[in-house]
Amino acid sequence: MYFLDNDSTTPLFKQLYKQIRERILLGDLPADTKLSSVRDMAIHLSISRNTVDGAYQELLAEGYIYSKSRSGYYVCPLDQEAAPKSLDTKPRAPGPPSESVPRYRYDFHPARLDPASFPIRLWRKFLLECLREAPQKLSQYSDPQGEAELRLALQSYLERSRGVICDPQQLVITAGLQNSIDIIATLLKEQHSTVAVEEPGYPLAGNVFRNHNYRIAAVKVRSDGIALDGLAVTGSSIVYVTPSHQLPLGYVMPVANRLELLEWSETGERFILEDDYDSELRYTGKPIPSLQGLRPDGNIIYLGTFSKVLSPALRISYMVLPQSLLATYRRTFQGYFCPVSQLEQRTLSKFMAHGHWERHIRRVRSTYKKKHDAMLTAIHEHFGSLAQIDGQGAGLHLMLKLHNPICSEAELLSKAQSKGINLFPFTWTCRSGKSATTKLMLGFGGLTHQEIEEGVALLAKICL
Ligand SMILES: Cc1ncc(COP(=O)(O)O)c(C=O)c1O
Structure with missing residues (x-):
């Protein structure tokens, strides 16, 4: 019954x-x-x-x-020994609470993507094709540097879209930026001990280097990118930068500064780590070519990811190693296996080979541009002249500087949380954990137009 x-x-x-x-x-x-x-x-x-x-x-x-x-x-016949005795049987170790991540009505997290943007139908089609095509591939390890077809597709895409000049042999498929930096930190540790990072900047890069016992030198970011005079006095021989869309401030490094940075790298054995994480999402102006493309033979390690345009859950990213590091890379990582699922890599290469990657980019760029514009409008309407917008025109978030903040960042975050708003702390991007000004990083990727309008209106009531 x-x-x-x-x-x-x-x-x-x-x-x-x-x-x-x-x-x-x-x-x-x-x-x-x-x-x-x-x-x-x-x-x-x-x-x-x-x-x-x-x-x-x-x-x-x-x-x-x-x-x-x-x-x-x-x-079905069940193995009664293996089967749990009852649904009500309590697990021995308590699992995470089902709602361990709080749900917010308005989640302004800057790394959230549009939930409807993942190309599920095509992904399923190509995944099934890969499963059917060559089951023997599943019984063996894949290429340690990543699937050859994917590296070939990427090489051609990077050359077309970012002016990156490389051979597929220089491409390594990795499971995210931290994995790439882990490899780089291992490769460079014999000769290098200090890494310069942007302040404010994406902290995970510096954190991985720190875990490899490097000294971290934080260099101020200005409206034209990392302060080159500041960099010169750090004694660093490695610099990690986001020149095409500085994270978090959104600045673009002009060509003159790029050339100067390249000059810096050419004086002695110095390396530039160019993180081009969201280059696909530029809504205004012409894209500036990559640093790597300006000096294909230079000591530049180009880093990219599929997390901003396809999905951060897939954990597929890549790096282009300079020719000068290839022999060391092969020697150091001999016998290592590629950390990214071969099946997902093959699915992605099919997706790219059939021309869907660039179509997908065009589609999501248009989606995010509309959300970006909706957020600009909402901010103008609800904050008016009481705040200044920075870093517009690209990516998945905008920066908002409050002219007369009524409370600290921590208080603001907690007030927002009590109203169902998730704000990402700007100070997370500052190595000191502090900031002289109150800034909000407002992600729009995961919000609907209505949520952007309502969320910004509610936020203005909390902030002003
Ligand atoms: C500057 C920057 N680089 C890289 C990444 C993420 O890359 P991945 O998901 O490939 O680790 C992020 C994610 O937010 C980022 O902000």
């Missing part, structure tokens, strides 16, 4: 699924028992056939029942 509670917040199909599953696990419904037909069960419980079908489909998908054509659904 099944008891369904119409007043419960658990959907009826889920209640039914759970109760049938419970009976299967307890052995109450032994293997090969035929379940009532969808129609009979629906009549018996006075619920819709869809509800019963939903429960059966879930049991089918999880392998508790099987279907025989024209006959119905039957209970």
Whole structure:
């Protein structure tokens, strides 16, 4: 007998699924028992056939029942020893609470993407193709530097879109920026001990170097990028920069400064780590070519990611090593395996080879440009002249400097949180953990137009 509670917040199909599953696990419904037909069960419980079908489909998908054509659904034989005794059995170690990440009505996190932007249909198609095509590939390790097709597709894309000049042999597929920096820090540690980073800047790069015992020198960022006079006095022989869209301030390093930075790297054995993390998302003006493209033979390590345009959950990124480091790289990482799933890499190379990557970029760029513009409008309307916008025209966030902040950043964040707003602390990007001015990093990627308008209006009430 099944008891369904119409007043419960658990959907009826889920209640039914759970109760049938419970009976299967307890052995109450032994293997090969035929379940009532969808129609009979629906009549018996006075619920819709869809509800019963939903429960059966879930049991089918999880392998508790099987279907025989024209006959119905039957209970699968279960390994009773391995099966949990009951749904109510408490796990030995408590798992994370189901709502460990608070949900916000307005989440301004700067690294959130539009949830509808992932090309699920095409991804599924190419993933299935990869599974069907060459099952023997799944029984072996992939190329340690990353799948050859993906590196080839990337090389050609980077040359076309960013002017990066390299050979696919120089490309290494990695599982995110931290993984790339880990490799770089290992490669350079014999000859180098100090790394200059932008202040404010993306802290994870410096943190990885710090974990490899490098000294970190924070160099101020001006409206034309990292202060080159400041860099010169740090004694660093490595610099990590985001020249095409400084994180977090959004500045673009002009060509004259790029040339000067290249000159710096050419004096002695110095390396530039160029993080071009969101180069695809430029909404105004012409894209400035990469530093790497200005000196393909220089000591520049070009870093890129699929996290900003495709998905941060995939964990696929890449770096272009200079020729001068290739031999050391191969020697040092001999016997290491590529950390990125071969299946996802092959799916991505198919996606690119069929021309979907550039189409996808055009589509998401247009989506984010509209959200970017909506945020500009909302800020102008609700903050007026009481705040200054910076870093517009690219990426997934804007900077807002409050002229007369009424409280500290911590108080602001907590007030916002109590109103259902998630704000990302700007001071996270400052190595000192402090900032002389109050700035808000306002991500728009994961918000709808309506949420942008409502969220900014509510935020203005809290901040002003
Ligand atoms: C400057 C910068 N570089 C790289 C990344 C992320 O790269 P990945 O997801 O590939 O680790 C981010 C993410 O926010 C970023 O802000």
